[in-house]
Amino acid sequence: MVPPYIDALSPYEAGRRSEDVQRAYGLDRVIKLASNENPLGASPMALDALRHSLDNLHIYPNSGLDLRRVLADTYETKIDNVVVGSGSDAIMANIIRTFLCDEDEVLTTEAAFIGFQILAKSRGVRYRTVPYKHWRYDLPALAAAINEHTKIVYLANPNNPTGTMFTRQEFEEFYRHVPERVLIILDEAYFEYAKDSPRYPDSMHYRYDNVITLRTFSKVYGLAGVRIGYGFAHELLIRNVLKVKLPFEPSTLAQAAAIGALADKEFVHKSLELNARALRHLTGALQSMGLTVVPSQANFLMIVLDSEATAMNLVEGLLRRGIVIRPLRAFGLLNCVRVSTGTDDQVEACVEAFQHVLPLVLAR
Numbered sequence: 379m380v381p382p383y384i385d386a387l388s389p390y391e392a393g394r395r396s397e398d399v400q401r402a403y404g405l406d407r408v409i410k411l412a413s414n415e416n417p418l419g420a421s422p423m424a425l426d427a428l429r430h431s432l433d434n435l436h437i438y439p440n441s442g443l444d445l446r447r448v449l450a451d452t453y454e455t456k457i458d459n460v461v462v463g464s465g466s467d468a469i470m471a472n473i474i475r476t477f478l479c480d481e482d483e484v485l486t487t488e489a490a491f492i493g494f495q496i497l498a499k500s501r502g503v504r505y506r507t508v509p510y511k512h513w514r515y516d517l518p519a520l521a522a523a524i525n526e527h528t529k530i531v532y533l534a535n536p537n538n539p540t541g542t543m544f545t546r547q548e549f550e551e552f553y554r555h556v557p558e559r560v561l562i563i564l565d566e567a568y569f570e571y572a573k574d575s576p577r578y579p580d581s582m583h584y585r586y587d588n589v590i591t592l593r594t595f596s597k598v599y600g601l602a603g604v605r606i607g608y609g610f611a612h613e614l615l616i617r618n619v620l621k622v623k624l625p626f627e628p629s630t631l632a633q634a635a636a637i638g639a640l641a642d643k644e645f646v647h648k649s650l651e652l653n654a655r656a657l658r659h660l661t662g663a664l665q666s667m668g669l670t671v672v673p674s675q676a677n678f679l680m681i682v683l684d685s686e687a688t689a690m691n692l693v694e695g696l697l698r699r700g701i702v703i704r705p706l707r708a709f710g711l712l713n714c715v716r717v718s719t720g721t722d723d724q725v726e727a728c729v730e731a732f733q734h735v736l737p738l739v740l741a742r
């Protein structure tokens with residue numbers, strides 16, 4: 379019954395929940411730095427808006443119209459250019475359903491964001507990749523790899539799991555080589571963390587007809603559990619994506635939370651400040667232990683180890699001390715792990731755990 383391209387997939391494995399790790403290892407405290415969530419929790423203004431929306435739960439949602447309107451105002455664009463969904467991955471799923479035909483191909487980097495890998499492969503089309511160059515998207519190689527079957531090119535900027543970003547100049551040069559019939563998904567899930575860099579190619583500054591920008595409320599706004607994301611594109615692309623979207627997605631609660639969060643400038647500011655501090659501290663401390671840390675523009679960083687065994691032993695050793703990080707085997711990077719940023723205390727505890735566990739792992 380199951381097509382071979384579905385049979386070959388593995389279900390997505392979420393980062394382990396703190397309660398489960400706590401029980402499994404008999405720990406007093408668990409710090410989860412495995413899923414790039416906001417360590418400050420959810421935006422307080424989002425929580426207020428959520429509470430207010432509880433009175434209307436017996437009414438069907440309006441298909442995202444409220445949030446689309448607010449996003450159009452915020453980003454000074456038309457509502458016809460905005461799509462919203464139950465997380466940016468739901469929008470990605472709709473894009474895949476909308477545009478791909480059986481003979482089309484998808485092109486991206488090796489070890490791309492796992493959510494995209496699963497969605498694209500589940501469509502049963504040819505999935506081609508180009509290796510990283512110094513853990514960054516190799517945009518010239520990607521441009522050269524486009525063929526007559528390429529329908530979608532997926533770029534995440536900043537990228538998960540490497541944390542690296544490509545620059546304005548690199549993107550503009552790449553774009554010159556992409557035929558108009560190729561759709562570029564520009565996944566900006568971590569946009570807020572990188573947007574202040576003058577080299578960051580904020581896709582809202584140049585709207586191309588074949589680019590779909592995707593963003594999320596899961597990261598800096600702290601709403602990962604609510605499932606709400608958004609995107610911008612040419613109205614014709616959006617109109618077609620809306621045809622395949624589930625009619626009542628996103629939920630009333632998710633829309634309300636997102637509208638509240640968008641107005642919460644103070645929370646975003648606090649979150650970005652904490653993230654910058656945490657990244658600096660983590661990067662410096664881990665590098666001073668002799669680890670290869672890839673410089674990150676997001677809310678996590680990637681560590682490159684000498685082998686898969688070292689990576690797995692490190693993950694396991696940290697788990698036993700109550701620190702949950704992410705092995706990147708499922709992404710296709712066997713010898714790499716990813717650590718999300720945390721509060722000051724969480725980062726300190728993480729560094730201490732590394733100091734304890736790393737010598738034991740390396741001595742094995």
Ligand SMILES: Cc1ncc(COP(=O)(O)O)c(C=O)c1O
Pocket residue numbers: 413414464465466467468491493534537538565567593594595596602605606607
């Ligand atoms: C690059 C990238 N895109 C998309 C997502 C999914 O975001 P959402 O929670 O909006 O589905 C993530 C989440 O980790 C991500 O890292």
